[in-house]
Amino acid sequence: MKNFDYYKPDTLKEASELLLKLDKSYIINGGTDVVVRLRNELMEPDALINIKEIKSLHEIIEEEESITVGACVTMNEMAHHKAVIHDFGILVDAVHYAGSGQVRNLATMAGNICNASPLADSATPLLVYDAKVLVYSPNGDREIPITEFFKGVRKIALEKGEIVTGVRINKYKSVKGVFRKFSRRKEVDLSTVCSSVASVDGEIKIAFGSVAPIPLRAYKTEEFLKDKELTDEVIKEASKIARTEVSPIDDIRASKEYRLDMVELSVVRGLEHIRDN
Amino acid sequence: MKYVGKSIDRVDGVKKVTGDLKYVDDLKLSKMLYAAVKRSPHAHALIKNIDVSKALELEGVKAIKTGKDVPQRAGLYLEDKYFMAVDRARYIGEAVAVVAAITQEIAFEAVKLIEVEYEVIPAVTNALDALKADAPLIHPQLEEYYHASIFHPVPGTNISNHYKLRKGNIEKGFEEADFVYEYNFYVPHVQHVPIENHSAIAQMDRDGSLTVWASCQSPYAVRQALSVAFNIPLNKLRVLSPAVGGGFGSKAGTTLEGVIIPLAMELRGHPIKLTFSREDEFVNAFVRQGLHSKFKTGVNKNGKIIAIKNQYVWDGGAFNEYGVNISKAAGFAAVGPYDVEHIWADSYCVYTNHPVGGPYRGFGMSEIHYGIEQNMDIIADKLGIDPVEFRRINAQKEGGRTATDSYITNCGFLECIDNAADAIDFNKVETPSGKYKLRGKGFAGGMKAPSMPTNVASSAIVRLNEDGTVYLMSSAQDIGQGSDTVLIQMAAETLSINPDKFTIKTGDTDHTPYEWQTVASRITYCAGNAVVKACEDAKGQLLDLASIKLGFHKDDLMLEDGYVKAKFYPEKKVAIGDLALGLTMPDGSGVHGPIIGRGSFIPPNTMNFDLETGLGVNPVAFWTYGAQGVDIELDTDTGEIKVLRVSSSFDVGQVVNPILLEGQLEGAIVQSLGTALFEELMLKDGKPVNNSFVDYKIPTADDMPEMIIIPVENPEKTGPYGARGVAEPAMIPTAPAIANAIYSMTGVRIATMPLTPERVKKALKENKETGRTYFGVDSDYEFHIK
Structure with missing residues (x-):
């Protein structure tokens, strides 16, 4: 492993300046992805910038309309937060399946989405909630809709010097839905396919992970379902449309065929859940 | 029975749950050097040349050895194994060279600098293909290999053993049958994944004696294999297995020890440590076939x-x-x-x-x-x-x-x-x-x-202390299965001494007595028999002395709760601790000396x-x-x-x-x-x-x-x-x-x-x-x- 410099700035400004100044510099947050990539020599940074000293990033802020989860809030802190549990059950379910209990004591949701793995566990719930990614930028703060955040495998919509400070999710009047993770083993495994299927204020929203270069929404399926009664026939047809919206590959975790079957199944079981509960 | 059949706590439990027990990788010895291994990226390749010059120039590198430094074959039943590939690499991950350096990081860096020239040759990656007539031979010299007589390698093929069982008359059997069915099955390779990765340290002193600390199930089998491979007499070769964090077979026989010994032989007085990564563990330790x-x-x-x-x-x-x-x-x-x-x-x-x-x-x-x-x-x-x-x-x-x-x-x-x-x-x-x-x-x-094998041997020694406590010595290894505890229970039963008065010592070929291997689900049975015999031997000595002391024939004496007692006059008794160093006579003279029981066992009549x-x-x-x-x-x-x-x-x-x-x-x-x-x-x-x-x-x-x-x-x-x-x-x-x-x-x-x-x-x-x-x-x- 190559040597690198390590910084622990107290402010976002300092962190951002370091990112701008130093070549091959990366943010380290919970470290559960970065450390593994360092060990396996998949990344060779010149500098790592730890943002955990920045106090404001550790908060979960509940407002009337929304909840904002700070970038440094760990998955376990978030998943045990009363307001988050109350309003964002699908997200809590998803986060429960991220890594192991030990990993979730360190890992953060911001880190999970910034790592931009196609199978990020927290991505599909954020997609169906239409979450906003809050970004500190040297040119002024901005918000990126989660649906525009993922750009490719390990590629995200941040410019140099920008730092994710948190994720804001609107509180909806009614959300009904399920997160489902298909994996070789139920606990402590990577998703073969993951999905969130929800009715958000009456509108069906569907998102998949691990079946394309990025976690994505199934817009065509959603469009098809608009204003339709969830009969068995409609559900079946929706599941077939969903199959066409994804582009999974064969890898050692599963074949393309199995992934497509699980995409279909997610839609069937997700919509049945919405209809029958 | 008092102690056999009872759920007593594991005797190694506190040490394990507190982390006080030290495993091989926990050991830090003075002047210790760290090893790293260069491995073959090819499944089957001839090694044309190995250039270690750049690696040797790296500061902190102390020595590098290749297969040519250990050309001798070794093996438990069939001597077909090289500790490092000599002129041919036979699987992806096979060791081809090993580095010793002053830090682990330098050793890893040095490995990257070793240049190996290979000629890739066709590989056999399916056992059924290996049996085909035109399959490349993986061990062309198989006929020269020494093997135990009960095995049957077939030279000129990839078959290392053909066991035949012919009972009754198979043709007649099928003729008599009303129905005949045929089915086939496949079980893939799996790994043991013990929680503790393999680790070994080797140190050779200037007088030629070699000490090996290894996370191994079988210190005596390791000693024997290394003695043959490196031509070191058994009395100059000490193998210690201080603790084993799960074996499941993967730490039976020798695995990584032979790779570092060539380094230790050159770098006298330096302990050389090699610890497998988890990735190594999957490939470079044994796998299930x-x-x-x-x-x-x-x-x-x-x-x-x-x-x-x-x-x-x-x-x-x-x-x-x-x-x-x-x-x-x-x-x-x-x-x-x-x-x-x-x-x-x-x-x-x-x-x-x-x-x-x-x-x-x-x-x-x-x-x-x-x-x-x-x-x-x-x-x-x-x-x-x-x-x-x-x-x-x-x-x-x-x-x-x-x-x-x-x-x-x-x-x-x-x-x-x-x-x-x-x-x-x-x-x-x-x-x-x-x-x-x-x-x-x-x-x-x-x-x-x-x-x-039919004649595998076990032994045990039991030593009594003057306060009535006991040392039990065996080379059965507690690899998590609980052997320390059950061997003590059987000893406690035989000597009628509470298990909490026992300490068991294992895993040191200089000090604990012979045990073939901790494998085969044989320890409770084989080592247990040796322990019981050792305790019966000690018991015999105790009864002899107590007979003099108490004035009863030894047939009328018994051991009970730390005492030798007269069977019919239980108030007539002597504490076992009082006899531990021998019996003191009324005139002040002593007889017999310390009580040490010994037990040896071989499974009877297996042929x-x-x-x-x-x-x-x-x-x-x-x-x-x-x-x-x-x-x-x-x-x-x-x-x-x-x-x-x-x-x-x-x-x-x-x-x-x-x-x-x-x-x-x-x-x-x-x-x-x-x-x-x-x-x-x-x-x-x-x-x-x-x-x-x-x-x-x-x-x-x-x-x-x-x-x-x-x-x-x-x-x-x-x-x-x-x-x-x-x-x-x-x-x-x-x-x-x-x-x-x-x-x-x-x-x-x-x-x-x-x-x-x-x-x-x-x-x-x-x-x-x-x-x-x-x-x-x-x-x-x-x-x-x-």
Whole structure:
């Protein structure tokens, strides 16, 4: 492993300046992805910038309309937060399946989405909630809709010097839905396919992970379902449309065929859940 | 009995849970250097040149050795193994050079600077291909290799051992049968994944004496192998195994020790440490061999099996020094725990360019029973006989014969079958937990003998202290199975001294007495016998002295609670501690001196088998029999299996420690469940593609079923207090029982492990589309060997 410099700035400004100044510099947050990539020599940074000293990033802020989860809030802190549990059950379910209990004591949701793995566990719930990614930028703060955040495998919509400070999710009047993770083993495994299927204020929203270069929404399926009664026939047809919206590959975790079957199944079981509960 | 049969706490428990116990990798010695290994990226290649010059220039590098520095072959049963590749690399990951440096990081950097020139040659990455006439030879000089006489390598082929079993008249058997069925099965490579990675330290002093600290199951076997390989007399070679964090067979024999010794020989006075990474562990330690199995079974319509002809082809990997014995053990148990009149079995251990196969809990039995027990199930179904009843009909019973034609004199198999079936209400239909779910039950039996040479020896020493406490010394290694505790319990029982007064010392060939190996589920039985004999020896000495002291004939004395007492006048007594250093006479003189008991043991009357027929009157010390039932739920859309309940009943002879036994049987179920559902070391053209916990999955707490353990106790007459081994046998039935449960629910038979959601889903889908019910192995169905 190559040597690198390590910084622990107290402010976002300092962190951002370091990112701008130093070549091959990366943010380290919970470290559960970065450390593994360092060990396996998949990344060779010149500098790592730890943002955990920045106090404001550790908060979960509940407002009337929304909840904002700070970038440094760990998955376990978030998943045990009363307001988050109350309003964002699908997200809590998803986060429960991220890594192991030990990993979730360190890992953060911001880190999970910034790592931009196609199978990020927290991505599909954020997609169906239409979450906003809050970004500190040297040119002024901005918000990126989660649906525009993922750009490719390990590629995200941040410019140099920008730092994710948190994720804001609107509180909806009614959300009904399920997160489902298909994996070789139920606990402590990577998703073969993951999905969130929800009715958000009456509108069906569907998102998949691990079946394309990025976690994505199934817009065509959603469009098809608009204003339709969830009969068995409609559900079946929706599941077939969903199959066409994804582009999974064969890898050692599963074949393309199995992934497509699980995409279909997610839609069937997700919509049945919405209809029958 | 006072102490045998009681659930006393593990004697090593506090040290283990607090972290006070030091494992090899915890040891930091002065002047220690760190090793790293350069490994072959090719499955099969000739080594043209190795250039270490750049690596040697790196600051902090102390020495580099290559295969040419250790050209001698070694091996337990067949001397085919090189510690580092000499002129040919035979699997991806084989060591070709090793570096010693002042830090681990420098050693890793230096490895990158070593340049190896290879000529890649065709590789053999399937055991069935290895048997083809035109297959590249992996060991062209096989005929020159030394091997133990009971093994039969076939020079000019890739066959390292061919074990034959010829019992009865197979042709006649098939003629007499009403029905004949043929099925085949495949079990892939799996890994032991002990929680502690392999680690070793070697140091050679300037006087030529070598000390090796190794996380190993068998310090004496390691000492012997290294002594032969490096030509060091046994009295100059000390092997210490301070603690073992799980072995499951992967730390039997030698693994990484021989790689660092050449460095230690040059860098005298420096301890050299090598510790495997988890990724190393998957590939560069032993793996469980893959198995292709095939069964042709003749059966009568009343359910009696008349004849079985079967073939086992073991994917032994690059070196088969240990694996040959697995193929032999499989032959002894060729048809599992069933009494079959006509048997024709061929068990082949075959070289491939795969990681090195070796001992793994079960020593072949889990692999063959995955086929045997599904074969039983299929045939029971064809005949319309209840699968449990079909097993009862064919079970080995007292008065019957084993596959090697030995008389069966002690067999609790039927009792185990009944217990396991009852505990799980085998024929009761259970309700699934929801829509899309099926629930069903499966059953399997199993048998195993200790797979060890006929004359393996054990010894123990017991030393009494003047305060009545005791040192027990053995080289049986507590690798997690609890041997420290049960050996103390048996010693405590024999000496009638409370177990908390004992300290056990193991794992040091300079100081603890000979033990062949901690393998084969043999420690409770073999080391236990030696311990009991040592304690009886000490007891004899105590009674002699007490007889003088108390004035009673020694037949009228007994040991009780730390005293020698007169049987009929228990108030006449002397504390054992008062006799520990000898007896002091009324005139002040002393007699006898310190009491030291010694015990030696070799399994009585186990004898070689006939090399042509494989038959033998008493080729193994004993057989352990058992059976399990499983209750599982299947999601038919996803293929996901949840194992809800498992019952397990084994005839253990005598339970020495009930809680430890339960733990061991539960651990066995879980390990077998892992192989059934998740585990496969995936090898693509010889390259391991999932050699880390990211993609190699073992069960978690979430996967634990409810486990019902029902021991049977038909005493083993040669066992200490009647005990026999069970550590490995207990792992055998779970996997085939799960496969059988899937069949019982779906009518789909999946002949290949593991039963991953994808594999199950695929079979169910195809079954729905085409009606196909039997999913055999991917490779050619027929494989014939002359």
